[in-house]
Amino acid sequence: MHIHWLEDFVCLAQAGSLARAAELRNVTPPAFGRRIQALEVWAGAPLIDRGAFPVRLTAEGRQFLEAAQEALATLEQARVALRASHHADAATLTIATGKTLARSLVPGWLAGLRQVLRQDPEAAGFRTRLSTFPMHDALAMFVEGDADFLLCYSPPDLPVTLDDARYRFHAVGVERLVCVSAADAGGGPLFRLQARGKGAAVPMIAYAETLTLGRIVNQEIARRKLAPRLEVIAVSDFAESVHEMVRQRMGLAWLPARLIADDLHAGRLVRAGAEAGGEADLALDIRLYRPRAPMRPLAEAFWRAASAA
Numbered sequence: 001m002h003i004h005w006l007e008d009f010v011c012l013a014q015a016g017s018l019a020r021a022a023e024l025r026n027v028t029p030p031a032f033g034r035r036i037q038a039l040e041v042w043a044g045a046p047l048i049d050r051g052a053f054p055v056r057l058t059a060e061g062r063q064f065l066e067a068a069q070e071a072l073a074t075l076e077q078a079r080v081a082l083r084a085s086h087h088a089d090a091a092t093l094t095i096a097t098g099k100t101l102a103r104s105l106v107p108g109w110l111a112g113l114r115q116v117l118r119q120d121p122e123a124a125g126f127r128t129r130l131s132t133f134p135m136h137d138a139l140a141m142f143v144e145g146d147a148d149f150l151l152c153y154s155p156p157d158l159p160v161t162l163d164d165a166r167y168r169f170h171a172v173g174v175e176r177l178v179c180v181s182a183a184d185a186g187g188g189p190l191f192r193l194q195a196r197g198k199g200a201a202v203p204m205i206a207y208a209e210t211l212t213l214g215r216i217v218n219q220e221i222a223r224r225k226l227a228p229r230l231e232v233i234a235v236s237d238f239a240e241s242v243h244e245m246v247r248q249r250m251g252l253a254w255l256p257a258r259l260i261a262d263d264l265h266a267g268r269l270v271r272a273g274a275e276a277g278g279e280a281d282l283a284l285d286i287r288l289y290r291p292r293a294p295m296r297p298l299a300e301a302f303w304r305a306a307s308a309a
Contacts, residue, residue: 016054179273203251
């Protein structure tokens with residue numbers, strides 16, 4: 001059982017609508033519904049009456065709601081107490097981000113910033129702590145003040161929703177998602193995204209809908225009506241897993257260009273989408289968020305370096 005399932009359930013009880021609760025929890029309605037179903041399986045009883053609108057809790061659901069609220073309150077009190085008794089290390093910066101960015105962008109980006117910050121007395125001897133989570137959890141960590149910065153993807157059609165009056169961002173760069181396949185004996189794509197629905201559907205490795213990458217790829221597939229040409233044979237919430245399955249010649253996938261740069265250069269992976277009615281790359285903005293309120297000197301020095309890069 002995951003704590004965020006309890007948070008989802010309490011949010012649903014307050015919102016009275018699966019769609020509204022999913023929006024508040026920053027997940028798609030289908031993904032939110034699956035999380036509530038998983039909680040019901042764990043609890044061993046139906047918690048909501050799906051035949052009622054607004055959503056109504058069952059008798060078991062009302063009983064469980066009280067327990068869920070008490071459990072979340074107890075955990076929050078414990079967290080506050082621990083934070084109060086353990087002051088943050090003044091020489092450590094915490095960045096909340098996702099697993100994919102932590103692997104593909106952060107190492108090179110941080111290495112460059114450290115070179116710049118060597119000249120800044122405010123940043124002498126600083127350390128960086130990366131906390132990697134799904135987008136919703138990374139966002140919550142940042143908003144709750146448990147991270148100095150949030151580093152995340154922000155697709156044009158699915159932007160991060162933070163209060164402009166409280167937060168600001170710097171555009172760190174752009175990530176390109178490239179539709180790729182393992183190479184065949186002749187150096188071409190083993191699996192090709194066809195321009196028209198000819199023959200059998202092409203096997204595809206997909207991202208879970210809970211990931212930003214998953215939502216943006218699914219949106220593009222829907223926009224270009226590609227679904228009939230694709231057969232999803234595996235789903236993962238970890239981009240490196242998707243990468244490895246493509247390398248193992250299981251199917252095609254959209255992968256971050258930074259993650260597959262060496263494979264593209266060596267010819268192990270090749271573009272698979274150029275014939276599907278134009279360029280198949282997708283662009284995602286990468287943003288670094290901070291509070292608008294003044295931060296401690298180390299964090300301000302880091303922000304200055306990141307903004308100037």
